[in-house]
Amino acid sequence: MLYSRFLRMGSLLYIFSWGVILQAIAIVHFIRRRPDTYWLFIILLGGGLGALVYLLVEGLPDLQLLRTSARGFPRRRRIRELESSILDNPSPGNCEELADLYMEEGKFARARELFDRAINARTDSPDPFYRRAVCAIALGDFAAALPDLERVVRADPKYDYHRAAGLLAHAYARTGQAERADALFRQVLQVSTLSETQYNYARLLLELQRKPEARQWAERILAKKPTLPRYLRRRERPWFRRAADLLKQTGAAAS
Numbered sequence: 308m309l310y311s312r313f314l315r316m317g318s319l320l321y322i323f324s325w326g327v328i329l330q331a332i333a334i335v336h337f338i339r340r341r342p343d344t345y346w347l348f349i350i351l352l353g354g355g356l357g358a359l360v361y362l363l364v365e366g367l368p369d370l371q372l373l374r375t376s377a378r379g380f381p382r383r384r385r386i387r388e389l390e391s392s393i394l395d396n397p398s399p400g401n402c403e404e405l406a407d408l409y410m411e412e413g414k415f416a417r418a419r420e421l422f423d424r425a426i427n428a429r430t431d432s433p434d435p436f437y438r439r440a441v442c443a444i445a446l447g448d449f450a451a452a453l454p455d456l457e458r459v460v461r462a463d464p465k466y467d468y469h470r471a472a473g474l475l476a477h478a479y480a481r482t483g484q485a486e487r488a489d490a491l492f493r494q495v496l497q498v499s500t501l502s503e504t505q506y507n508y509a510r511l512l513l514e515l516q517r518k519p520e521a522r523q524w525a526e527r528i529l530a531k532k533p534t535l536p537r538y539l540r541r542r543e544r545p546w547f548r549r550a551a552d553l554l555k556q557t558g559a560a561a562s
Contacts, residue, residue: 341550400426403435415442433459436531469495473504480511493515502528502546509553522557
């Protein structure tokens with residue numbers, strides 16, 4: 308009788324400990340990924356079961372990120388190979404490929420340097436200019452991004468599904484050319500629904516004290532949230548957070 312009671316107590320402690328572990332894992336994941344706030348209440352109030360539900364719904368899809376990270380090993384091996392190759396053969400092709408790999412690694416300064424070496428007087432493809440501009444923007448050098456983006460948009464206004472034109476408008480805004488930025492943003496947003504472009508325009512409008520318009524664009528980004536498939540909502544989550552923060556700055560609350 309006493310043995311059975313101890314056995315049951317041991318089983319309960321075992322289940323409780325696993326519940327606490329699941330809650331800890333879920334909270335760490337929540338802090339890193341910042342999904343919808345209601346998940347935090349499910350984790351805290353639902354105990355181990357709530358944490359398990361959260362991990363199945365929100366954590367399980369992140370296994371795809373582990374597979375993506377695993378692909379980083381051959382990419383880094385290829386980087387080492389190309390770094391050795393360009394010592395003897397610094398051809399534009401090798402430099403451009405290496406620059407692309409460094410962009411994927413988030414090393415924008417090195418990527419930008421390599422795009423400088425890849426681009427020469429005979430380069431007529433807009434791609435290296437566009438990627439160099441993206442690196443410059445990532446490094447906060449909007450003035451340097453302007454001529455490359457202008458070249459790309461002049462050659463193909465629809466380049467990268469109108470993202471190049473949206474980034475050009477953003478670069479105008481960040482270099483004090485608000486009128487040009489406003490005009491180009493309005494033109495691009497007639498055909499583009501890219502959250503990045505919408506947010507950058509809302510940010511410009513807020514800086515110009517056109518708060519009602521800024522609020523409308525922020526709300527337009529957040530309005531996508533209920534209708535997007537879950538995998539797209541996860542990808543758009545950073546823009547939802549930024550739009551919600553911007554909405555607060557206009558004096559409105561995010562729904």
